[in-house]
Amino acid sequence: MTVRVLISDQMDPRAAAIFRERGIEVDEKPGLTPDELKAIIGDYDGLAIRSATKVTTAILEAATRLKVIGRAGIGVDNVDIPAATARGVVVMNTPFGNSITTAEHAIALMFALARQLPEADASTQAGKWEKNRFMGVELTGKTLGLIGAGNIGSIVATRAIGLKMKVAAFDPFLTPERAIELGIEKVELDELLRRADFITLHTPLTDQTRNILSKANLAKTKKGVRIVNCARGGLIDEDALKAALESGQVAGAALDVFETEPATASPLFGTPGFVSTPHLGASTSEAQVNVAIQVAEQMSDFLLLGGVTNAINMPSLTAEEAPRLKPYMALAEKLGKLIGQVLGEDIRSVSVEVEGAAAQLNPKPITGAVLAGLMGTYSQTVNMVNAPVLAKERGLDVREVRHDREGDYHTLVAVEAGTSDGVRRIAGTLFGNKAPRLVELFGVEIEADLAGMMIYIVNKDMPGFIGKLGTALGEAGINIATFNLGRRAALGEAVALVSVDGEVPAGVVKTLCALDGVRDVVPLRF
Ligand SMILES: NC(=O)C1=CN([C@@H]2O[C@H](COP(=O)(O)OP(=O)(O)OC[C@H]3O[C@@H](n4cnc5c(N)ncnc54)[C@H](O)[C@@H]3O)[C@@H](O)[C@H]2O)C=CC1
Ligand SMILES: O=C(O)C(=O)COP(=O)(O)O
Numbered sequence: 152m153t154v155r156v157l158i159s160d161q162m163d164p165r166a167a168a169i170f171r172e173r174g175i176e177v178d179e180k181p182g183l184t185p186d187e188l189k190a191i192i193g194d195y196d197g198l199a200i201r202s203a204t205k206v207t208t209a210i211l212e213a214a215t216r217l218k219v220i221g222r223a224g225i226g227v228d229n230v231d232i233p234a235a236t237a238r239g240v241v242v243m244n245t246p247f248g249n250s251i252t253t254a255e256h257a258i259a260l261m262f263a264l265a266r267q268l269p270e271a272d273a274s275t276q277a278g279k280w281e282k283n284r285f286m287g288v289e290l291t292g293k294t295l296g297l298i299g300a301g302n303i304g305s306i307v308a309t310r311a312i313g314l315k316m317k318v319a320a321f322d323p324f325l326t327p328e329r330a331i332e333l334g335i336e337k338v339e340l341d342e343l344l345r346r347a348d349f350i351t352l353h354t355p356l357t358d359q360t361r362n363i364l365s366k367a368n369l370a371k372t373k374k375g376v377r378i379v380n381c382a383r384g385g386l387i388d389e390d391a392l393k394a395a396l397e398s399g400q401v402a403g404a405a406l407d408v409f410e411t412e413p414a415t416a417s418p419l420f421g422t423p424g425f426v427s428t429p430h431l432g433a434s435t436s437e438a439q440v441n442v443a444i445q446v447a448e449q450m451s452d453f454l455l456l457g458g459v460t461n462a463i464n465m466p467s468l469t470a471e472e473a474p475r476l477k478p479y480m481a482l483a484e485k486l487g488k489l490i491g492q493v494l495g496e497d498i499r500s501v502s503v504e505v506e507g508a509a510a511q512l513n514p515k516p517i518t519g520a521v522l523a524g525l526m527g528t529y530s531q532t533v534n535m536v537n538a539p540v541l542a543k544e545r546g547l548d549v550r551e552v553r554h555d556r557e558g559d560y561h562t563l564v565a566v567e568a569g570t571s572d573g574v575r576r577i578a579g580t581l582f583g584n585k586a587p588r589l590v591e592l593f594g595v596e597i598e599a600d601l602a603g604m605m606i607y608i609v610n611k612d613m614p615g616f617i618g619k620l621g622t623a624l625g626e627a628g629i630n631i632a633t634f635n636l637g638r639r640a641a642l643g644e645a646v647a648l649v650s651v652d653g654e655v656p657a658g659v660v661k662t663l664c665a666l667d668g669v670r671d672v673v674p675l676r677f
Contacts, residue, residue, distance in 0.1 A: 404425055501521065
């Protein structure tokens with residue numbers, strides 16, 4: 152089937168060109184209303200966006216074919232990530248492509264405030280030549296308070312140090328070593344507010360950062376502070392900021408981002424000392440080329456090869472790793488399906504163990520595939536993206552174990568499930584490095600290709616049983632494709648995995664259960 156991507160925001164044409172070069176059909180429709188987007192999103196496997204498209208639950212519900220959302224930029228607050236994850240849609244961004252550009256915009260706004268450039272420009276072009284009205288301040292020697300010292304904050308810090316500013320940063324996740332490396336001082340928020348001549352914000356909008364410059368915190372700032380927000384609206388209380396500008400507590404404020412966007416009206420407009428730009432932080436030709444190329448490459452790698460880069464809701468998997476991992480993920484998913492269908496609700500913990508060649512690979516996708524298979528027992532819409540979340544919701548304790556030991560197989564993936572009956576283990580290998588095969592089933596050596604419709608039967612090993620089983624299936628009109636047997640000991644407990652050509656109705660399961668010596672019968676679907 153043709154792979155189709157929709158670009159729903161203004162994006163450099165290189166993104167569309169890359170999709171086309173890689174054989175993906177692409178439509179460019181920036182500026183759709185939510186209803187228009189909802190009406191067509193069902194036709195697409197991928198959605199490439201910037202900040203204008205809001206990917207809400209309603210959009211995701213209509214996105215029946217969607218596999219990936221690619222954000223050509225950093226912030227993904229316009230995407231309902233939990234809803235996307237729940238529907239198994241990967242969300243990826245381009246975390247570095249526009250950082251320099253955005254840091255430069257923050258520095259530009261800092262200069263704009265220091266020298267009142269927008270007001271001076273407007274006055275001069277109005278023919279006023281007000282040379283004595285616009286007295287500025289120098290940046291040299293001033294203290295810049297950074298709230299958030301991640302990618303963009305760090306770049307702002309290095310530029311500010313180049314401008315001979317002192318930099319103090321509040322960021323709970325900034326390590327002392329990184330602060331030394333950057334040549335900045337790590338401080339608490341109150342100290343930053345007390346000491347900073349300029350404050351710039353560079354955090355995402357979270358429950359912790361929302362309103363971080365609240366009315367109370369603005370009151371703690373050094374009188375005459377100048378504030379720049381190029382990160383996200385909602386970090387500053389806009390009403391309190393207006394009051395602080397009017398009282399002179401804040402000498403200047405420059406906002407590139409607003410609580411409500413597009414911000415076509417704001418109480419801040421017209422306030423003396425207020426400067427604004429319409430979310431232009433990432434808007435340079437360089438940054439837009441970077442993010443467009445990156446998002447298109449990442450989305451194409453995912454849609455065509457299964458490679459996962461910069462995903463917010465899934466572990467990474469390079470496009471080079473993906474083909475090597477593919478047969479392992481198929482094996483892992485089959486093992487997950489088998490153990491989930493046989494043990495069902497009784498599973499409390501899962502340990503995914505790899506040895507031999509499998510131990511040399513990235514274990515996350517293998518575990519993800521086991522969970523996808525296992526959780527698929529409970530829900531039809533499970534995949535690698537939402538399976539770990541669903542497993543967590545069900546309270547499953549998940550572990551990964553990598554063994555260095557040499558085993559009987561050149562490569563092995565085992566799944567151990569903790570149940571009320573103790574730990575139950577199954578394992579599989581790859582024949583010829585590509586064909587998944589079950590090799591161990593609850594302590595019994597057995598070899599089976601887990602595919603199509605199967606029946607799992609546990610019985611007492613005794614002469615004539617297989618004949619009776621074959622007759623019962625034959626009488627029910629069920630054709631046997633393959634028969635895989637194993638047993639713990641002669642005349643002990645035996646296990647059969649029977650591959651059949653059609654559905655196994657409940658009535659047939661009941662008939663099989665009634666056969667002499669049968670202990671368990673579970674119809675399986677792979
Ligand atoms: N105006 C624009 O056009 C653009 C805005 N942005 C925005 O800039 C922001 C920063 O982006 P990056 O630096 O790339 O992100 P990042 O993830 O590299 O850095 C964010 C930093 O914030 C810190 N942080 C998190 N919670 C915090 C808290 N409660 N208090 C203080 N610090 C906290 C983190 O530890 C991290 O170091 C994002 O919100 C992003 O969406 C990014 C690009 C363009
Ligand atoms: O990358 C980000 O976080 C941005 O805010 C940039 O937004 P934009 O792509 O310019 O709409």
